[in-house]
Amino acid sequence: MSQERKKARQLDNEAVADGRPLDWFEELYSQVAGDESGIPWADMRLNPNLATWLEDRRGSVTRQSALVVGCGLGDDAEELASLGWDVTAFDISPTCIDWCHRRFPDSSVNYLAADLFDAPPEWQRTFDFVFESYTLQVLPPDLRSSAIQLIANFVSSGGRLLVISRGRDATDDPGQMPWPLLREELDGFRNCGLNVVRFENYIENEEPPVRRFRVDYQRRI
């Protein structure tokens, strides 16, 4: 395991033990002081699982409003903005959002620091496209079902939600943070008025290989 992931797990464990399970994200971003090599999920490039999803739809998707949940250092939000979409991207860590502003000073993306669990009420049922990658899997299991409801609620009538996560079967070891999700957990989105357009379950060729779920949902009209 990388030193960065060890450090993230240590901060996560301490924060959970102290009863403040969301604090460690800001702690990590501020501790690395602008050195992205200290952030285990910061690839500083477009998520390849989003890239292939967009590539399959190129030309068929018109301009739309998009929300990126837990946007990290902004590469995915920037890609959506490059398509001409109106993009809002938020993260719980103010340091992370400052970093996005510094990386992309001329960006059209509306970056803001916000907590999913206390998001602006005007975001309810607002966005044509909501993108969530790898945030649910770093939240403690007891927060996940409410996080799923909150994310689902951002999607407008007829709008789409794309979720990308690690995946596992119920018989697999639950592992450690980032916890692979069960398909049954993601079913929570269906209980919030979203239909599954496509559920993909595949191995991503990383080192070591990672089992991924990529799920495309649409809100029922």
Ligand SMILES: C[S@@+](CC[C@H](N)C(=O)[O-])C[C@H]1O[C@@H](n2cnc3c(N)ncnc32)[C@H](O)[C@@H]1O
């Ligand atoms: C594993 S990272 C993934 C970042 C980015 N989505 C990516 O794919 O690279 C999870 C991100 O979610 C953010 N986050 C965690 N809890 C959050 C919350 N309650 N509200 C908003 N952002 C949150 C973290 O600060 C972190 O940047």
